[in-house]
Amino acid sequence: MNSKESCRSELRIAIRQLSDRCLYTASKWAAEQLTGIEQDPANFTPSNTRFQWGSSSIRRRFRTNEITSTPIAGVSYVSTPVMEEDDAVDGDFYLLAKSYFDCREYRRAAHVLRDQTGKKSVFLRCYALYLAGEKRKEEEVIELEGPLGKSDSVNRELVSLERELSTLRKNGSIGPFGLYLYGLVLKEKGSENVARTVLVESVNSYPWNWNAWSELQSLCTTIDTLNSLNLNNHWMKDFFLASAYQEIRMHSESLAKYEYLQGTFGYSNYIQAQIAKAQYSLREFQQVETIFEELLRNDPYRVEDMDMYSNVLYANECSSALSYLAHRVFMTDKYRPESCCIIGNYYSLKGQHEKSVMYFRRALKLNKNYLSAWTLMGHEYIEMKNTPAAVDAYRRAIDINPCDYRAWYGLGQAYEMMGMPFYALHYFRKSVFLQPNDSRLWISMAHCYETDQLRMLEEAIKCYRRAANCNDREAIALHQLAKLQYELGRPEEAAFYYKKDLERMEAEEREGPNMVEALLYLATYYKTQKRFEEAEVYCTRLLDFTGPEKETAKSLLRGMRTTQSGFSSMNVEHFSP
Amino acid sequence: MAGIVKPPGEFSITPHKVSVCILLQIYAPSVQISLPFPFASVAQHNRLGLFLLALTKSCDDILEPKLDELISQLREVFGVLNPRFVDHLTTRLSALSSPDDLFNFFTEMRGILGGPESCALEDEQVILDPASNLGMFLRRCILAFNLLAFEGVCHLLTNIGVYCKEALSSCASYETTCFEDSSSNLEAFPEYENMDLENFVFKKVTEEIEARKRASERVSFHLHAPKALFDLVEDIEAPADPKSKHSDKVGETSPYVHPPNYALKEFEPNSGIFLRTNWQIQGYLQEQADALEKNGSSFSLNAFELILRQLHKLAPELHRVHFLRYLNSLCHDDYFAALENLHRYFDYSAGTEGIDFVPPASGSNSFGRYEIALLFLGMMHFQFGHPKQALEVLTEAVRVSQQLSNDTCLAYTLAAICNLLSEIGVSNTAGILGSSFSPLTSIGISLSVQQQLFVLLRGSLKRAESLKLKRLVASNHLAMAKFDLTHVQRPLVSFGPKASMKLRTCPTNVCKELRLSSHLISEFGFESSTMTTDGAFSTAWLKNLQKPLGSAILSQENGSGSNENAFQFCVQPSSIPGSVLQLIGSSYLLRATAWELYGSAPLARINALVYATCFTDASSSSDAALAYVKLIQHLAVFRGYKEAFAALKIAEEKFLSVSKSRILILKLQLLHERALHRGHLKLAQQVCDELGVLASSVTGVDMELKTEASLRHARTLLAANQYSEAAAVAHSLFCMCYKFNLQVENATVLLLLAEVHKRSGNAVLGLPYALASLSFCQSFNLDLLKASATLTLAELWLSLGSNHAKRALSLIQGALPMILGHGGLELRARAYIAEAKCYLSDPSFSVSENSEVVLDPLSQASVELQVLEYHELAAETFYLMATVFHKLGQLEEREEAANSFKKHMMALKNPLDDEDPLFNVL
DSSP states (O other), rough: OOHHHHHHHHHHHHHHHHHHHOOOOHHHHHHHHHHHHHOOOOOOGGGGGGGTTSHHHHHHHHHHHHHHHHOOOOOOOOOOOOOSSOOOOOHHHHHHHHHHHHOOOHHHHHHHTTTOHHHHHHHHHHHHHHHHHHHHHHHHHTTTTTTTOOOOOOOOHHHHHHHHHHHHHHHTTHHHHHHHHHHHHHHHHTHHHHHHHHHHHHHHTTTTHHHHHHHHHHHOOOOHHHHHOOOOOOOOHHHHHHHHHHTTTOHHHHHHHHHHTTTTOOHHHHHHHHHHHHHHHOOOHHHHHHHHHHHHHTTTTOOOTTHHHHHHHHTOHHHHHHHHHHHHHHHHHSSHHHHHHHHHHHHHTTHHHHHHHHHHHHHHHHHHOOHHHHHHHHHHHHTTTOHHHHHHHHHHHHHHHHHHHHHHHHHHHHHHHHTTTHHHHHHHHHHHHHHOHHHHHHHHHHHHHHHHTOOHHHHHHHHHHHHHHHHOTTOOOOHHHHHHHHHHEEEEEEEEHHHHHHHHHHTTTOOOOHHHHHHHHHHHHHHHOOOHHHHHHHHHTTTTOHHHHHHHHHHHHHHHHHHHHHHGGGGGHOOOO | OOSSOSSSSSOOHHHHHHHHOOOOOOOOTTTEEEEEEEOOEHHHHHHEHHHHHHHOOOSSOOEEEEHHHHHHHHHHHOOOOOOOHHHHHHEEEEEEEEOOOHHHHHHHHHHBBOOOTTSOOOOOOOBBBEEEEEEHHHHHHHHHHHHHHHHHHHHHHHHHHHHHHHHHHHHHGGGGGTTTTGGGGHHHHTTTTTTHHHHHHHHHHHHHHHHHHHHHHHHTTTTTTHHHHHHHHHHHHOOGGGGGGGHHHHHHHHHTTTOOOOOHHHSSSSGOBOOOHHHHHHHHHEEEEEEHHHHGGGOOOOHHHHHHEEEEEEEOTTTTTHHHHHHHHTTOOOHHHHHHHHHHHHHHHTTSSSTTOOGGGOOOOOOOOHHHHHHHHHHHHTTTOOOOHHHHHHHHHHHHHHTTTHHHHHHHHHHHHHHHHHHSHHEEEEEEEHHHHHHHHHHHHHHHHHHHHHHHHHHHHHHHHTTOHHHHHHHHHHHHHHHHHHHHOOOOOSSSSSOOOOOOHHHHHHHHHHHHTTHHHHOOOOTTHHHHHHHHHHHHHHHHHHTTTTHHHHHHHHHHOOGGEEEEEEEEOOOOOOHHHHHHHHHHHHHHHHHEEEEEEEHHHHHHIIIIIIIIITTTTHHHHHHHHHHHHHHHHHOOOHHHHHHHHHHHHHHHHHTTHHHHHHHHHHHHHHHHHHHOOOHHHHHHHHHHHHHHTTEEEOOHHHHHHHHHHHHHHHHOOHHHHHHHHHHHHHHHHHHTOOOHHHHHHHHHHHHHHHTTTTTHHHHHHHHHHHHHHHHHTTTTHHHHHHHHHHHHHHHTTTGHHHHHHHHHHHHHHHHHHHHHHHHHHHHHHHHHHHHHHTTTTTTSHHHHHHHHHHHHHHHHHHHHOHHHHHHHHHHHHHHHHHHHHHHHHHHHHHHHHHHEEEEEEESSSSOOGGGOOO
């Protein structure tokens, strides 16, 4: 681990350079990381303390995680020299252009810089042109909406930008920021491979531009492409890898990376949120909730990632906390897709599905590629029994991201609801392929096989087995397995699964009808197997329950005693109390 | 999405539509315009009207033509010497330089529509009826324009600018450098004050372009020229000057390079690309679907996929595209893509834009029609050879459509199940049906597969009739006829020997069913949608414009300027939908099969010929291959192997890619027959084994082929004189045929058994088999087979002793008309020989008195057998001839016959000594 101090100084310079080039997101990100670095206790001034939250409960609670994460041994970071500015003092035109840019008058900014030749000016001009094109594109998407849906408007500046930037690159006078922009343009034009190499070039020469990293990450959709990248070993690479791993669903690897990064950036909200995201994918809701509580305490006006928090609150059915969160983000920024999504979740929890759909729809109007809103809206339609609309919503989610297992699962459910279990199987298969460790998916699929129309019990058993192997929380799988085996006339296997189910219930201290059923089955099974001692144990346990089973147990016991006394009269004293 | 999507069918105004409006104004000038456009003749005027109609209706492409394409079409229609239309069009278009011009233009347009009071005008005036096709088009344009917001008007104006500029830049690429300075400001495109400048340039250059265009038009249609042009453009834009943005656009969109190649268009800014109207695109997709179905794998997968991808990009809400993608991948055996696209299509469309979609009455059906998805999925599985899944899915479809009381879908699903049951081998289904086949178990009787099939067929037919689904009725009749042909029908409820045997396999019944299905052709008119015929007509008209292009250019060179032939409707598109043609075609094919079974070779041949000549265009290539197979089989039986193999070679070339298996099977059959006749028993056995391998492929056991393979095996054994083995094989085959109710095959096997016993010299044992076969043939109306069974019977009698010769002779003479009329070479020769033998063995017959009676048939037989290269029988013939000649004392002829006998015996003994060119075909 390189020294925190060097990270800090690198970031400080980078923030200035980034905001000089109007790369606001990147500079925001860098600044967040800067304040996220743990202060040396030696030189911390009282004015800094309010940013520090090292004493908080979460740090203490999850410190163990940090220790277990193995530090990557033998990594020597390449020290990238901090870029020298080509002109120390910005020209007057540059200042004017930058202020225009800050006022979001992009074309004007580009025009001011038309004859400037400095690297920085050229970049800002191109960037302004690019953004102007993007803005126009967004407008055109609305204006040109045809009868058959939104037309795919194109940024009209791309062609000229690409040509200019490629000449600059050939001349060698492009610079890392120009390369970033070039990569962006190439990606928009669809030449992904070139874009990837250009972006790699950019981040290798200037690693602190998070924008470039995230563009690069969006181009790495498989582990193979990720491994084929030729990246310098800079600490920014760890951030990149962590986020890339998350995107390709290698959640535990991603988590390990983030926990390792936390060693330096102990107070980074960004890392906290990303850890929460990874934990969410691993379905550790409790931890996610704690992390978000902490995050909100430190950063109360945060809207990013809060939709995930609302999902967790929804899953835990904390309606008051959810309403509190919704109110908060609503006051902060009403027209963010995340805010709408949170409100939608709240209404859904309250059972007001029409209102919920309205808010999800608003979220989609703000960002039509907002994946989780499509999926959640699908869930709402399912609740409202409007299956065609649900199917449509899910399908749109899938077309945005074909790896969204929730949407595939939702489609399966919708078709099963319509009484088409065989058709639904296709979708369930897709979803378990994408998320093979989720017992709920396996159980749904098994249920589908089990329906009256299909009765493909062998397949159902296979699915339940998978579900039982991957930590089935609701403990449905074992019980169903036992039942199915019994139905198929395999008493030994049924007894095996009932026993397992029983052990589990004992371990979790749960009681209920399942317990009674298991006990009763085991008692009768052992009785027919003539293993009276075991049968007696189960019968006596049954006596603790009320209901008809108690009587059955009693009669079973009685029956056993008589047969046994009939069998071996010499052992009769054994049973006398 | 139920709520977000706008209703389809909206109409948006585009530059191309503005052009059409301008042309419409020429066609029907308003009263206000003092000077109507001078047409050379009335015919020309009418031609313009037709052209405009074709423009608004044709569905040969998804994109609207660009200006230069339109101009070149105009030139073709009206001759190059009549450039006034083009001039008028371009000047009007370039005059549209501000939003206000557009407003005025459309107000003016409203004037050319005839109002209700317009009948008072003088009769030279052409009035556009607001309710006519063109009038409707104009009204929709005006309405669409009036609905535009100001942004929309601005976009239209920009697009018209691009539209004009592209047209001129295609020719003006030479001088792009000249006016580059003036156009360099155009990079900031939405600034409208540049428009004037542009128009100025446009006007200035137009004349020059016209001249150049005329010069370059000829080369532009050759392949090499565009390349040169393109290179030229490339040269110009090579210096990457930030100012030369404009010239880049020129290079990118140069229509000489791009139109046929959608791939290159992909990342071009789509400012100049507009989709045609919804109606036209639907028509296009429909046509493509038909073409896909017809041509199957000869359709290029990727080229079509690219078009579809572009269409999807331009119209993301047009879900039909996914269906076409499904069809495309289905035709190219891409299982995963097909599955994916099928699911996607039905997820989006909810089955509500399918083929036979009937709009739900009073919105009662808001829940989609997903059962159609099941139907399609089932058919897809069937196509890919997953009968088990197909049956599961179709069962689910039956259940769901019953629940939702979608009778149409139910009828189709039942038909699909019937098809499935009759196609896949019978032995296969037993396992599936037993477990989970719900629609039938409700009947409560355990039925055999065929009986289930029969019940299903009846049900499906009834349903289709009551729903008035003509095509389905027709195809159900066909299936019924097919079923009748091969299965004995007994009353379902009262089984047992006492029940009256009412058989429906008789030809009249089958033909009745077939005739019922061809009634369709007279009735289809009610069903076919106007879209397909209208659109196809317009498309064909426009396409014909392209055809005589060469001659048009030639005539232009000659200065004659008359290219009238361009407007003749060379190919009137057939007004019969392809699916109907296909159905009728398959009825002919079925007829051919029926006649083949009944034993009328000429009728079978005629029907196959009719199919091969009339319906190959409409049919799938596997059906066409079947017709060819039948014809070649006929050739082999009646003309010998040489001709058959020559024809086979042609067929193999024709059906190189498709349905290879069918042709392959035919080849094996022919090789086997030939090897048996020539006595190449090893080869025969080898071929026979290969046939057996083909019978049980991955997709399931083909029962028909399997029986045929073991039948041939038995015959090979018989030819090798291994009687007991041959009898054993035949016995087990008979058991199998009996088990699976293959009645026709039963008759054949019995005959073979009789033959085996005859050859083994055990005529008494053979007699009952021959009689049994005879009775089978009688009940199935298998006339030819019956004749050959009679022949065998006669031979058996004959071998019992000379005292039975009379009886044998009368049997043969009874069968002779049938044999001579319909039988093949082998059968005829056998009959001749048997007849001669009868005479010869008859003690009361004297050769010297009546030699012609014996010699005639024998010489006939020898000729036919030599064609067939059937050495064994030929040798026997010559032996008989030699003995007859010996008795007559004609020594020379005797020696000749004896020599021939020797030759054939040698050939039979050393089967492999002659080099066989066909030996290595395998």
